[in-house]
Amino acid sequence: MSNKLILRLTLLLVLVSSCKKDFLEKEQYGAVPTSKAILTVDDMEAALNGTYAGLRNPTLFGRTIPIFGDLMADNVYISNDNSNRYLDFFYVNMTVNNANARDLWQDGYNVILNANNVINCALTSTEKIDEFRGEAYALRALMYFELVKHFAQPYTVSPNALGVPIITKYDPTLKPPRNTVSEVYAQIENDLTTAINLMTQERSSGYFTRYAATALLARMHLYKGEWAEALEAAEDVISNSGYSLLKINQVQGYWSSNTARKDKLETLFEVVNDLSGNAGIDALAYFYDQVGYGDALVAESFYTLFTDNDVRKTLILPSSPIRGDVRVVNKYPNSSQPDKDEVKIIRMSEVYLTAAEAAYQLGDEAQALEYVNAVATQRMAGFTGYKSTGSALLSDILLERRKELAFEGHRYWDYARYHQDVVRIDVNGEYTGAPLIIEADYFRRILPIPQAELDANPNIRGQQNPGY
Template sequence: MKTFLKYAGVAVLAISLLGSCKKSFLELNSPTNVDPGVALATEADLLIALRGAYAGLRNVDLFGRSFPIWGDIMADNSYQHTLNTNRYTLYNNFTFNTTDANALGAWTAGYSAILRANRVIAAPLPASANVDQYKGEAYAIRALIYFNLVRYFARPYTDNPSGPGVPIVLTYDPELKPGRSTVQEVYAQINDDLNKAYTMMTRYVNSSQFSKYAAKGLQAKVYLTMNDMPNAKTAALDVINNGGFTAVTAANHAGYWAGSAVTTTKLETLFEVSSDAVANLAFDALSYIYSQAGNYGDLVVNDPLYALFETTDVRRALYPMATRGGASIPTVNKYPVISGDYSDTKVLRLSEMYLIAAEASYPAEETAARDYVNYVTSRRNATAIASTGVQLYEDIITERRKELAFEGDRYLDYMRLKRDIVRGTNYPAAARNIPYSNFRRVLPIPQTELDVNPTIRPQQNAGYN
């Protein structure tokens, strides 16, 4: 049983002073609410608030569903079958606008989670092993949310670090109406939070809680996104060499994905967002939108992705052929549990650290790059990569696509690499080629936020005005 988030409902009530998101993350409850110093007066209070911050990550438009869905449907891994329940149609077709409910949901839920983390971080408790651990986890949660918000609502760091990012909110202020910080400022805040998290956390609890090396794994991904390859490699190798995690192998690959319980074994998962038998999204869970055994099964595997897997590759079994609309097509079974202890959302895995080390080693150390990427291929019964030069780099990116499919990374890789997207015939004709210059390659600041925040109103992303 996933005990850490079992009392998420209680945690949400305990931190209800964080406020409502009816209109925007800025529309908070009255400042006459219980003083945070009183509300979080003990270590037990702090732990309850931290549980609430973790529970916030499971929101349907965060890691509960939209973040991992966007990363594949906006790219070229998944598509919406013609038999569907109209979920994520606008993203399949690239026609979303400023009133899109999912974008608004991610914005409001993201800042709600940030405010919950802020409460923990700002709690006026003396330092102790527990307080430092709880605050370290809160720093990591805040960094994770900012990392996702800035990647979806702003152009990449590799495009223009001085461009508009997202608002940085580090305190509770009901009157605050912030404008957008620069992309560079947001990434600086993310790295500052992760440095503090790494220093403050001293214990590993389970896969549903941040730990020291989960924070370092997230930082490896942050540096990769910034194209800071030396720091990305250093962080990834710190996890690989010192984190104590072991990689999933071909022999235990199927069992790893079939399982849904939070683990303490340090097998593969650095961090995941938990959905258990008590705290879950029911029919809105990530597993439901993929599962052909559930009521939806809307999103299926794009044919070119399926074609990449050799018949010996154990990952191929995660995409079984199924009949939908009278035709046999590859489907997604990476999140197979749709009742009871639901499949969790994998956020950070050890195998990705090897892929980051591989990409970060290129072009200066091609042998090392091949060794790191083939650490993954050798554990999937896939043919080893033997290429050199530019082809080696492309093979590493393709291996990322195969290994991290349906975990929300493909689109974000397209963004950091500033590449056009060619999606193929499974998509509507008008949405098969999405150039990097397309204004919808970033999400709009939600209209609701523009309506209530005069500071951000003139800072809408280009093309949505």
């Protein structure tokens, strides 16, 4: 990353709440200029909360990251009546001057640099300081995970390909080249392991905890195809975290709620959008909700996968009073409320499905069925569970992932890590003008390194992703 860009990003200010609460009870993210020297525990907490606040930026988890994972795949499409947002992802025609790629890169590194500020502060170990530092390590890992996914080849395809630059300390002279995908994943794993060892406190769902970091570690191993490690981490969360899966009668209420959770039900980690801080009309909910932009609609081919006894079908409205006979995402119903929908990042259902997939890949089909059915039987009334074997069982597990995690940004990455073509099924002209098959090796399956970064950093200038 260039000297010019690092200086600009580290000097960015994030708003902070001045309310004084116990550090384990705070509901909203605070904020301070994260470039301010951290001299006290209060300084550290404020800088950490500013780092959390960065996640809800619409260029990151506030909108772009979850949108990318569905628009680049086959769960949703862009309405002909749209606000001109994210057409590049839908049509898969990104260029080196793509604003979405540029902002994801710049704001992603802003989160990393702010996390570095917390990690590297000179305060010595106490319970609070260890907790805060551990959360900063987890946040840095999360952001590196997203950057290497979006800007580099999947680990399961090419671990020695160029990844993204690893920056762990502030250095105004730094102009780093890209590290390899493998090196970035090693940094992520090291950060998560460190975070898990430092964090001991219970927090609401708006903050990282030991088990949220462990769940992210399970996801990382899944994306690497490290099945034994993925299963071990997932089972640690399932057996020891105290978090529970949603029951079938809780699903609708869960998704209509716009409050961070303390009850250990389903949500391990989410981005909080509350009265004190949210993206307003730039939030994820506004992109889906028909009272907002309502640009992204549910593909008919996906909607028909839900049986009538599947409670998740209620999270898709069968029609719109504005657009007529179209299918509408209903996971984010609070776009018109002052207190917006939270953006789920890690849920227990995903952890169970990770365990199911990893167990299958390790040859334990009985265990795989146990984990996938733990989710499926609590989504489909009267369903007694899958009984499939062999490749059909893997298909069932991936189908449950698709249905359970829809509109949360996961679908595309399942295609990517299995190195599969994305196949969109066009019904009623939903994908008119957009590619119906996005081949696994198509160069635009990953984003370009932004031209602004190439111009500013000579050490990355010759490291653009092939094809751009």
